[in-house]
Amino acid sequence: MKALRNIEGLEEAVKAISLEVTGTIIHQKNGKTSLITRQKPLISLDRTRLAIALLEKLTQKYDDSRLKVHFDCECTQVDFAKKQAKLQNPETKVDFTVDYNLLVGADGARSVVRESFLSTENFECQQKYVPSAYKSIFLPSDNNLERNLQPGKIHSWRLDDTTSVLLLYQLDGTMSGVVTFPYKQNQVASLSHAQEVLKFFNENFPEVGYLMPTSEAEAFVARTVSRVSTIRCNRFHQGASALLIGDAAHAVSPALGQGCNAALEDVVIFDKILDENSDNLAQAVEQFSVRRLPDAHALVEMSDYAFPLSKRLFIEFILRQRIAKILHRLFPQKFLPSLFEVISEDTNSYSQVLDYYKDWIAKVKKSNEKLTVRA
The missing domain is CATH 3.50.50.60 (FAD/NAD(P)-binding domain)
Structure with a gap:
């Protein structure tokens, strides 16, 4: 939000179309959940809405004599x-x-x-694809499940093969997010019919399956598998x-x-x-x-x-989040909060954050690269 403050009225306009995220709820297959709270909330908003807000402020500030779009x-x-x-x-x-x-x-x-x-x-320039692929997912609102899928939280599910679902509420009460899965040897990309999609989610992510209508299952089949690439210049x-x-x-x-x-x-x-x-x-x-x-x-x-692919390291990752939160609360001058808290603070450069957590990043890198080679 720091960048938006330099343009009068833009921060307020973006906040009006945003939601605050105060933590992450991790859902287990047996229905149990665990909550990881944040010290300071994140701002979540739809990318298209942000682009519209930026464009509106831009055209308000400059007329056709100075700006051509x-x-x-x-x-x-x-x-x-x-x-x-x-x-x-x-x-x-x-x-x-x-x-x-x-x-x-x-x-x-x-x-x-x-x-x-x-x-x-x-x-x-180096371009590299991350090991996972993804598909978007969109779900209607359902007040009956608000207790388990409460607003203001990132909702996360994960299988042993690293297939995972991340969901966030939108302003209209619907939910949207992504299903990520291994690019090779995955079960998601092979789903070819709506009934297969519904069965997959009901068996592996029951809360998601409960909310998914047949129309979304059909749309999910039709969506192409996407991949994310990283760039270094x-x-x-x-x-x-x-x-x-x-x-x-x-x-x-x-x-x-x-x-x-x-x-x-x-x-x-x-x-x-x-x-x-x-x-x-x-x-x-x-x-x-x-x-x-x-x-x-x-x-x-x-x-x-930052995120490990192996099940063992993922358990360690969750434990580290909890321990870091406790130790930082008790001894704030001696122990840092989690990586995800620190990186969202605009007082730290990305280079500084990497230096703080370089041992964990190196550990995950070594593990992930081994698993990627095997796959």
Whole structure:
């Protein structure tokens, strides 16, 4: 929310379409639950609603003489020498070219701007897919289960093969989330009929199965299996007039819920660097790479390896969360809270957080890589 405060009225507008999340409820197959509370609540909101709120504030602040917004367009090519970007409407296939002084590539994990960087000298980019795949899930509201699926909490289920469900309430009382599962040798992707889907959820995630109507089961079958890729670059700028931010620069898995936060933090940091350099773009874009790379790489590392795949380490992970909470409450100067509490505080850089929890991250990394090789 720190980034939103710099624009008058934006923080209030986003809060109005958000829900507070105060903890996570872990559901067991036998119906028992355990609660992991948070010291400070998280803010949860729909990505589309956030984009609309940002666009509304943008168009309110600047009229057509200073701002031109083109919808339904995608970047297809960038010429850094001429400082030109070619755009296309995917439906009409009509191309048009725009000149720029500063090109900000915020076009996601499959960034065309970043792909154009590959033709420049000494640019390196590593793209890696996480071991799991996912499908989205959407459930109607049901007041009878509010006691077990209470609002304001992340609801989590997990099977021994690491298949898991994460659900969150939305403003209208419905629930949405993801089902994640091993990309190879999984049982979810093989579900081909609505009745198979309902049977799978009723047997493995009964609370979810109870809420799922046949229409959602049919929609679940039709949804494609998706995968998440992570991105590491050796720089985020090209020359003095092009810059990568957000997922285009450092796409991460959603495990820690920091993708949007990191993108907004990119904007805050670049704005600060512009002030420090009196809006000198040549100096600012280079400084952004220097200042942001360590934190971006640290976030990718933590997102990849904060959660263990093995059952034994996952039990240890849950215990660590509980013990960290108790010890921090008793001895706050000596013991840190859990990684998930610390990373959500804007007082800590991602590099600092990784340094605090580097032993755990290294332990999970070693274990996960062994299991991934076996699979």
